[in-house]
Amino acid sequence: MPPPPPPLGRGRRRAAQSFDEALDDAELVTARTALAQGRWQSARSLLVHTGDDWDRRGHRVTVLAKEPYCAAWAREWLLAEPDSADASVLLSLALVQRALRGKEKPDRAREACRDAAALVPADPTPWLGLLLLERALGPDEDVVRAFEHVRGRYADHHHAHHLMVARLAERRGGGGPDPLHEVYDFANWAAEQAPADSPLAVLPVVAHAERYRVLAAAGHESPDPQASGHWVGRRARLVMKAAFDWWLEWEQDGHPRRLVDLNFLAHAKSCEGRGAEAAALFHRIGEHATPAPWSYPDRDPYSAFRTARAGALGTT
Numbered sequence: 001m002p003p004p005p006p007p008l009g010r011g012r013r014r015a016a017q018s019f020d021e022a023l024d025d026a027e028l029v030t031a032r033t034a035l036a037q038g039r040w041q042s043a044r045s046l047l048v049h050t051g052d053d054w055d056r057r058g059h060r061v062t063v064l065a066k067e068p069y070c071a072a073w074a075r076e077w078l079l080a081e082p083d084s085a086d087a088s089v090l091l092s093l094a095l096v097q098r099a100l101r102g103k104e105k106p107d108r109a110r111e112a113c114r115d116a117a118a119l120v121p122a123d124p125t126p127w128l129g130l131l132l133l134e135r136a137l138g139p140d141e142d143v144v145r146a147f148e149h150v151r152g153r154y155a156d157h158h159h160a161h162h163l164m165v166a167r168l169a170e171r172r173g174g175g176g177p178d179p180l181h182e183v184y185d186f187a188n189w190a191a192e193q194a195p196a197d198s199p200l201a202v203l204p205v206v207a208h209a210e211r212y213r214v215l216a217a218a219g220h221e222s223p224d225p226q227a228s229g230h231w232v233g234r235r236a237r238l239v240m241k242a243a244f245d246w247w248l249e250w251e252q253d254g255h256p257r258r259l260v261d262l263n264f265l266a267h268a269k270s271c272e273g274r275g276a277e278a279a280a281l282f283h284r285i286g287e288h289a290t291p292a293p294w295s296y297p298d299r300d301p302y303s304a305f306r307t308a309r310a311g312a313l314g315t316t
Contacts, residue, residue, distance in 0.1 A: 019302070021063050023259045023288050028060050036067050040077040040087075047086040054154040058128045059256040062159065065093035065129075071104075085119040092116040093129040099137075106137055117149075124153035128160055135163045143167050156198050158257050161190055162206055169210035176220045179235055183207045201246040202261040204239045205268050209293040216297035223297055231271035240268050244277055251284075263290040263305075270308040278312035285309075 022028045027046055034042035043064055050057045064070060074091035081087060092112035098104035110130060117126035131146035138146075143164070150160040168183040187207035194200040212230045215221040222228040230236065243265060252258045262285050269278035294301035294308070309315075 019289060019291055021066065021290075023059075023257070023290075025060070025063075025256060028063055031060075032064055032067060035064055035070060035073055038069075038073055038076070040073045043073075043090065044077065044081075044084075044086060047090070052122070053256075054124055055156075055158045056256040057123070058125050058157065058159050061090055061093050061125050062128070062132070064090060065097050067094075070094040071098060085116070085123075088112075088116040088119050089123065089125050089129075092126050093132075096129045096133045099133060106133060109133055122153060124150040124157055124160070127153070128157070131160055131163050135167050140167075140171075156194050156200055158199060158255070158260075161200055161203055162260070165203060165207045166210050169207065169214050173214040173218050176218075177215060177230075179233075181211060183211055184235075197250045197252070199252050199255055199258060199261050201250070202243045202265060205243045206261075206264050208236060208239055209264055209267060209296060213293070213296040221297075223299075225267070225271045225296065226273075228271070231268065232273070236268075236272070240265075240272055240274075244269065247281075259285060259288045260290050260292075263288075264293055266312075267293045267308065270312060275312045278308070279314075282309045282312050 020029070022032060031042040031046040034040075046060060047057065050060055067073075071091060071094035074087055074094055077087040078084060078091065092109070092115070095104050095109040095112045099106045099109040110133065113126045113130040113133070116129075117123070120126070127146055127149035131143065131150060134142040134146050147160055147164045150157050165183055165187055168186055169181075171182065172178070184204065184207055187203040191198075191201050191203050208230070212221060212225060212228065215230065216223050216225070216228070221230050225231065231240075247262075247265060255261075262281050266278050266281035266285060269275075269281060289302060289305040291301045294304040
């Protein structure tokens with residue numbers, strides 16, 4: 001039998017007040033709560049209704065997989081429905097999360113991802129799981145291979161591009177600022193290849209923030225992003241303006257990870273000193289802060305978010 005669900009203690013409630021990776025997906029929150037109590041049927045129904053909306057499926061499976069006992073309940077689901085591809089995909093990403101926490105052998109998680117991928121060849125989600133693992137633990141060639149498998153199934157996969165940008169930004173971290181760094185080229189290329197309404201238009205802003213994280217950690221930039229010149233150079237201004245103009249024209253209210261992009265944009269506009277534009281973004285974000293990029297390079301993210309929001313909205 002799987003272990004009983006953990007108690008919902010005060011620490012858990014406090015964490016929920018600051019960050020929730022489900023963002024504003026109420027159906028996901030409901031299914032995650034049920035899964036934490038061992039009722040996997042809600043997760044089953046959620047994934048069935050998600051269908052082949054690959055960004056939403058990846059988001060939902062990734063969030064569900066982070067529940068501490070997800071792997072145990074996914075195995076229960078597989079006992080009841082041995083041919084369930086959804087259960088296999090959920091189990092594979094749950095094992096990835098366990099491997100990232102040091103609770104599972106990485107090779108076991110890799111095998112589970114490949115087994116799930118064989119069951120659903122068109123689904124990029126098992127490869128997203130592998131990319132999550134390799135981004136943290138694997139060599140560059142394995143990261144690129146996993147990303148190419150995701151992109152081959154869904155070229156505009158939002159989460160996969162964010163993971164790839166974060167990994168690329170870490171190359172040559174000790175070399176100091178480099179306006180020609182490959183992460184900028186990759187982000188610009190991906191944004192240009194995507195359809196006009198794709199949220200990958202914000203990827204160059206993400207690349208700028210991820211590169212700041214690396215440079216600041218190496219001592220090449222100020223640990224206070226608002227005091228850093230990283231956000232006010234010509235390249236930075238052009239990138240921020242293009243992304244903000246895209247948001248004004250194409251705001252993707254229905255995209256499952258749009259709040260991730262809004263947090264990166266609000267952070268960039270705050271660091272750039274564009275308070276009115278940052279305020280507009282904070283109004284859209286509401287309470288849905290995300291740890292990245294507010295934690296960059298080594299800050300308390302919730303405090304940084306609240307301070308920047310108060311400054312932009314004039315509530316200090």
